[in-house]
Amino acid sequence: MLLLLLLVMILSARAYKNISIKSEFAEAIEQFIKENPQFGYRSIAAFLEDSSRRRLEELKAKETRLPRMEQINCDEDGVKILDRQLHRVVDVTFKPSGIRCNIDDADNCEHIKFALEQKDVQKIVSQKRKEGWKLPDV
Numbered sequence: 352m353l354l355l356l357l358l359v360m361i362l363s364a365r366a367y368k369n370i371s372i373k374s375e376f377a378e379a380i381e382q383f384i385k386e387n388p389q390f391g392y393r394s395i396a397a398f399l400e401d402s403s404r405r406r407l408e409e410l411k412a413k414e415t416r417l418p419r420m421e422q423i424n425c426d427e428d429g430v431k432i433l434d435r436q437l438h439r440v441v442d443v444t445f446k447p448s449g450i451r452c453n454i455d456d457a458d459n460c461e462h463i464k465f466a467l468e469q470k471d472v473q474k475i476v477s478q479k480r481k482e483g484w485k486l487p488d489v
């Protein structure tokens with residue numbers, strides 16, 4: 352069999368999980384570890400655990416850099432906003448009587464503030480305002 356699998360034991364809490372990697376990749380790591388003792392790796396498992404932990408931290412840091420709010424779509428009826436802090440989709444609606452956020456049940460929350468900063472929302476809101484809707488001046 353050309354592709355022998357190596358089982359790597361990775362510590363997780365008090366248990367181990369078996370993960371398979373290609374033998375040629377495992378051999379390359381093993382050779383690197385032998386030729387570079389200054390890095391302090393004693394096993395392939397230790398090397399992979401350290402590598403994966405660093406990658407996980409990198410991706411988590413990237414995830415937290417995403418903005419809290421993101422506009423999903425917008426039309427004459429309102430805006431849908433993804434709120435990453437609340438882990439919810441927020442509906443900000445436009446009506447002749449005014450603007451409203453369904454989460455905060457308010458007309459002046461941070462979702463509305465965010466919505467009114469978006470160019471395409473400003474365009475719709477100012478058009479509807481000209482038509483007599485009670486919307487904020489943007």
Ligand SMILES: [Zn+2]
Binds near residue numbers: 441462
């Ligand atoms: Zn809101």
